[in-house]
Amino acid sequence: xxxxxxxxxxxxxxxxxxxxxxxxxxxxxxxxxxxxxxxxxxxxxxxxxxxxxxxxxxxxxxxxxxxxxxxxxxxxxxxxxxxxxxxxxxxxxxxxxxxxxxxxxxxxxxxxxxxxxxxxxxxxxxxxxxxxxxxxxxxxxxxxxxxxxxxxxxxxxxxxxxxxxxxxxxxxxxxxxxxxxxxxxxxxxxxxxxxxxxxxxxxxxxxxxxxxxxxxxxxxxxxxxxxxxxxxxxxxxxxxxxxxxxxxxxxxxxxxxxxxxxxxxxxxxxxxxxxxxxxxxxxxxxxxxxxxxxxxxxxxxxxxxxxxxxxxxxxxxxxxxxxxxxxxxxxxxxxxxxxxxxxxxxxxxxxxxxxxxxxxxxxxx
Ligand SMILES: Cc1cc2nc3c(=O)[nH]c(=O)nc-3n(C[C@H](O)[C@H](O)[C@H](O)COP(=O)(O)OP(=O)(O)OC[C@H]3O[C@@H](n4cnc5c(N)ncnc54)[C@H](O)[C@@H]3O)c2cc1C
Numbered sequence: 450x451x452x453x454x455x456x457x458x459x460x461x462x463x464x465x466x467x468x469x470x471x472x473x474x475x476x477x478x479x480x481x482x483x484x485x486x487x488x489x490x491x492x493x494x495x496x497x498x499x500x501x502x503x504x505x506x507x508x509x510x511x512x513x514x515x516x517x518x519x520x521x522x523x524x525x526x527x528x529x530x531x532x533x534x535x536x537x538x539x540x541x542x543x544x545x546x547x548x549x550x551x552x553x554x555x556x557x558x559x560x561x562x563x564x565x566x567x568x569x570x571x572x573x574x575x576x577x578x579x580x581x582x583x584x585x586x587x588x589x590x591x592x593x594x595x596x597x598x599x600x601x602x603x604x605x606x607x608x609x610x611x612x613x614x615x616x617x618x619x620x621x622x623x624x625x626x627x628x629x630x631x632x633x634x635x636x637x638x639x640x641x642x643x644x645x646x647x648x649x650x651x652x653x654x655x656x657x658x659x660x661x662x663x664x665x666x667x668x669x670x671x672x673x674x675x676x677x678x679x680x681x682x683x684x685x686x687x688x689x690x691x692x693x694x695x696x697x698x699x700x701x702x703x704x705x706x707x708x709x710x711x712x713x714x715x716x717x718x719x720x721x722x723x724x725x726x727x728x729x730x731x732x733x734x735x736x737x738x739x740x741x742x743x744x745x746x747x748x749x750x751x752x753x754x755x756x757x758x759x760x761x762x763x764x765x766x767x768x769x770x771x772x773x774x775x776x777x778x779x780x781x782x783x784x785x786x787x788x789x790x791x792x793x794x795x796x797x798x799x800x801x802x803x804x805x806x807x808x809x810x811x812x813x814x
Pocket of ligand 1: 552553
């Protein structure tokens with residue numbers, strides 16, 4: 450019948466000239482072609498249905514189906530309520546001694562980051578107290594593993610202007626595992642983004658001798674779509690990975706993982722999946738549209754790049770969609786991650802390597 454949030458918040462929506470609030474209303478259906486065009490809703494009091502027709506325009510639907518706490522792990526160990534939320538006392542202790550719960554999994558009136566963090570602090574402190582008591586009671590003390598201070602590498606000593614020392618340390622770990630050297634070929638124009646990409650890649654290369662950066666002269670390439678772009682090569686051959694834009698934000702990790710997968714040995718892959726991938730025998734080009742702030746995009750990008758680095762017939766081009774609005778129009782991208790398989794699609798949502806391969810097989814038949 451009405452909003453269940455704070456009245457002041459609800460009033461902002463209610464009084465906004467561009468927002469129409471429909472209470473006691475349910476969505477019956479949405480229809481369209483590649484994009485949503487019509488929505489039919491029903492008034493639950495009068496039974497009357499109304500259709501909103503967007504014509505050639507489109508609209509979005511935000512689906513909120515509620516919450517389901519992922520507490521199967523402790524079912525039968527600690528007490529849960531009928532909806533699966535963990536029952537705790539004020540110190541975050543569950544019904545099982547030594548087991549504490551914090552955050553959204555608990556029964557609580559407000560599920561927000563700040564309350565989850567507060568729960569976590571309390572649970573950790575209480576757990577420490579409990580552990581100390583148990584050590585006194587049992588006389589058993591855990592052996593603390595000796596933590597070796599990582600040696601400062603030459604590149605770290607040189608310090609990075611772009612990356613925090615902790616990131617440099619993690620990058621060094623990845624670079625140390627890489628079996629082969631890589632070449633990052635840059636396709637630039639005279640935009641500020643091109644300068645940004647070049648300095649970003651130069652900085653990566655400065656941290657390791659396994660990465661070389663090469664600027665490809667404009668006249669050497671007739672038409673490299675969507676610049677700036679970085680393509681990864683190994684031993685003079687493309688490894689099937691390209692990023693259009695600057696792989697920062699959440700795409701930084703997937704880009705580095707892509708390099709690791711290209712240089713070998715790469716991330717472990719289930720043996721049956723590896724075999725399916727090696728058996729793949731037709732050219733497949735994956736175009737992936739991402740936004741750097743999307744937390745779902747990196748999983749898809751990493752999966753696609755893993756496939757590409759293991760089978761030369763598979764290639765991936767990743768695009769920072771915010772940089773190329775024309776792609777949004779051309780491919781009717783409603784949300785990210787979005788991808789095309791040999792121009793078939795658009796497909797949406799994060800995918801694992803196995804799910805992506807399933808879709809590639811379906812698109813081929
Ligand atoms: C759409 C939306 C918008 C929101 N907006 C805001 C906002 O603006 N401000 C705000 O403060 N809060 C907001 N929240 C709420 C906020 O996100 C949560 O309260 C907060 O993230 C809870 O933190 P948590 O650590 O308890 O749980 P989560 O952040 O959900 O973390 C739980 C983690 O455990 C992992 N996990 C689950 N099962 C297992 C397992 N068996 N093994 C290993 N890992 C496992 C999950 O993958 C997940 O990463 C929003 C929530 C949603 C859904």
